Amino acid sequence: MNILVCLKQTFDTEERIVIENGKIKEDGVKFVINPYDEYAVEEAIRLRDDLGGQVTVITVGPERAEEALRTALAMGADEAILADDPALFGDEYTAAKVLAAIVKQREFDLIIAGNQAVDDGSGQVAVRLAEELGIPHVSTLTKLEVNGNQVVAHRDAEGDEEIVEASLPLLVTAQQGLNEPRYPSLIGIRKANKKPLTKVTLADLGLSLEDIEARTEITETFLPAPKTAGQILSGDLADQVKELVSALKTKDKVVG
Numbered sequence: 523m524n525i526l527v528c529l530k531q532t533f534d535t536e537e538r539i540v541i542e543n544g545k546i547k548e549d550g551v552k553f554v555i556n557p558y559d560e561y562a563v564e565e566a567i568r569l570r571d572d573l574g575g576q577v578t579v580i581t582v583g584p585e586r587a588e589e590a591l592r593t594a595l596a597m598g599a600d601e602a603i604l605a606d607d608p609a610l611f612g613d614e615y616t617a618a619k620v621l622a623a624i625v626k627q628r629e630f631d632l633i634i635a636g637n638q639a640v641d642d643g644s645g646q647v648a649v650r651l652a653e654e655l656g657i658p659h660v661s662t663l664t665k666l667e668v669n670g671n672q673v674v675a676h677r678d679a680e681g682d683e684e685i686v687e688a689s690l691p692l693l694v695t696a697q698q699g700l701n702e703p704r705y706p707s708l709i710g711i712r713k714a715n716k717k718p719l720t721k722v723t724l725a726d727l728g729l730s731l732e733d734i735e736a737r738t739e740i741t742e743t744f745l746p747a748p749k750t751a752g753q754i755l756s757g758d759l760a761d762q763v764k765e766l767v768s769a770l771k772t773k774d775k776v777v778g
Contacts, residue, residue, distance in 0.1 A: 524575055525576070525633075529559035529636065531554070534551070560703040564704060566634050579602045591603075591719060597710065604722070617647045625655060631691055648695045659694065659695070663677050663697055664683070673689065
């Protein structure tokens with residue numbers, strides 16, 4: 523079975539976000555595999571070990587993203603692909619187009635991605651990728667069973683569980699609870715440096731800038747306003763309601 527894993531390198535979730543000149547400062551920041559994508563990598567390795575085949579991890583990002591791919595290789599993935607050409611960077615639309623171009627150059631049975639990235643939380647790229655490839659997708663998986671060409675996917679449905687049957691080829695996204703990602707072993711880390719990692723550019727993928735032009739633009743980046751102390755309303759219930767409504771209209775401006 524040929525399994526592809528789409529992953530993203532993100533800030534460590536414990537890192538402090540600093541805005542400088544309207545941009546997120548990256549100096550000295552620790553980057554990691556997006557936590558949801560760790561579940562995807564782990565599930566792919568387990569399936570490969572049970573069913574045979576190969577696991578290829580793919581990402582679109584700057585040169586530093588190679589570290590995330592090497593971590594996935596150390597976990598047990600077989601090879602990696604890095605699209606580190608700045609011409610390939612953009613929004614979710616761009617990422618899906620680039621990933622689709624990479625995937626179309628390879629044979630695959632199953633694609634696994636994280637449910638969302640912890641930095642932007644859009645949850646769009648994997649779904650867009652499935653649409654680009656013309657294959658079905660099942661999101662927020664908490665359990666995956668593969669039997670030949672048939673797949674039974676258990677997915678988190680806002681606290682409940684749905685069981686979906688599908689056929690390969692298929693794209694699925696991993697939710698917390700799907701598995702417990704392993705830590706790379708020392709042997710795995712040593713082997714990772716010898717495993718193939720291919721870098722691709724705009725020209726390699728046969729794309730043009732017009733093909734992948736971003737559909738959205740970030741106009742401003744800012745931190746949330748500091749939290750302030752809560753307000754205790756006084757008086758009888760009717761007075762409290764009036765005071766609350768007034769505050770929502772004039773101070774917080776959440777009521778018209």
